[in-house]
Amino acid sequence: MKKTTQINKHILLLVFVFIFTGCSNESPEEAIENGWSSEIKVNDILSSQKTDDGIVVLFTAQGADEGDRFEKVGFALLKRLSDKDWDFIVSDMTAITDDSFNATHSVFHYETVKGNVKEMPIAFGYINNENITTVTAYVNDQKEEIEIINTESGRYFYQVNAWGPIKFLNEKGKVIDRYGI
Secondary structure (H helix, E strand, C coil): CHHHHHHHHHHHHHHHHHHHHHCCCCCHHHHHHHHCCCCEEEEEEEEEEEECCEEEEEEEEEECCCCCCCEEEEEEEEEEEECCEEEEEEEEEEECCCCCEEEEEEEEEEECCCCCEEEEEEEEEEECCCCCCEEEEEECCEEEEECEEEECCEEEEEEECEEEEEEEECCCCCECCCCCC
């Protein structure tokens, strides 16, 4: 009987350890995948921007379903709780297609630690057209250029506090439409 009680205590201890370690997200990738209920597999973290309420991360992902052939680009708001624990706040994604570019506006609605609801507008997307040299949008009510992030997997952009219209320009400053014209 004493041996059974000791075994039960060990099992109970292992269950608690598993629960507490299983609930942490050791990396931004893991936090995003868990936030999307494992519907996606994060390919790359492309960039991040610190904000007052956490870190906005630009990432590429693939759907976990084998039938999902489109790669996706998305962003997530994460909060670092410790060296090995990230909290997923909110996220959005769009599929990467063969168009010249894809631009998405999204507004994060989230609750702060103090219980206030905040909004954070974000413009993000990808660029397939090599003739596009500049992306502009209104950031905090002023027209600004948005950085183009060049990676091995493609060209991407995102900007916190940005809203449309988003314009894609060639080197002469002429607007390029979605079909490359």
